[in-house]
């Protein structure tokens with residue numbers, strides 16, 4: 001597997017999760033030539049604003065702005081997601097189909113929408129199940145080992161306390177433009193709060209803290225492996 005061109009696979013519990021939590025990172029990757037695919041696990045049918053049909057359309061527009069393809073998975077529906085091994089197997093089947101190097105999922109931190117942390121746990125399980133050769137439910141597909149699982153956080157409450165984040169510099173104009181467009185595609189959700197402003201402000205703070213204009217954070221599920229200290233010589237703290 002070529003780690004710089006193998007696909008990125010992002011999971012979201014609701015139609016706008018990936019865009020708001022990690023959209024700029026997706027834009028950065030697709031703009032450098034990496035394919036990206038979204039697996040969205042509900043159509044937002046429990047939300048206050050927007051019908052499932054509207055939200056499906058918004059998601060398709062948003063994914064397009066980020067250069068990603070999108071599919072919807074039927075699990076238990078919005079606000080009903082349960083931790084079940086059958087779900088992890090279903091997500092593992094998606095991993096075997098897409099065969100990604102990178103997998104993104106909402107963080108498993110409990111102080112947020114219950115679908116978010118449950119999906120984070122299910123995806124973590126799925127990345128393991130995807131590589132076990134003897135699973136009869138997945139027998140029709142070749143096992144697949146991903147390169148790395150990263151968690152994204154939709155707000156400060158969702159940021160994992162026990163993992164150190166990596167800061168991705170998303171300052172490039174084309175990246176910020178694609179990301180903003182993808183968030184604005186979810187127009188039905190702006191009736192509740194201005195989530196675009198919120199995420200842009202968050203990215204500005206994360207960026208300034210790391211000495212760049214805008215940054216988005218990811219939390220690696222496992223220790224990162226580097227071939228050289230040069231790759232990790234730039235810390236976020238500005239001395």
Ligand SMILES: [Zn+2]
Nearest residue numbers: 013014017113
């Ligand atoms: Zn959500």
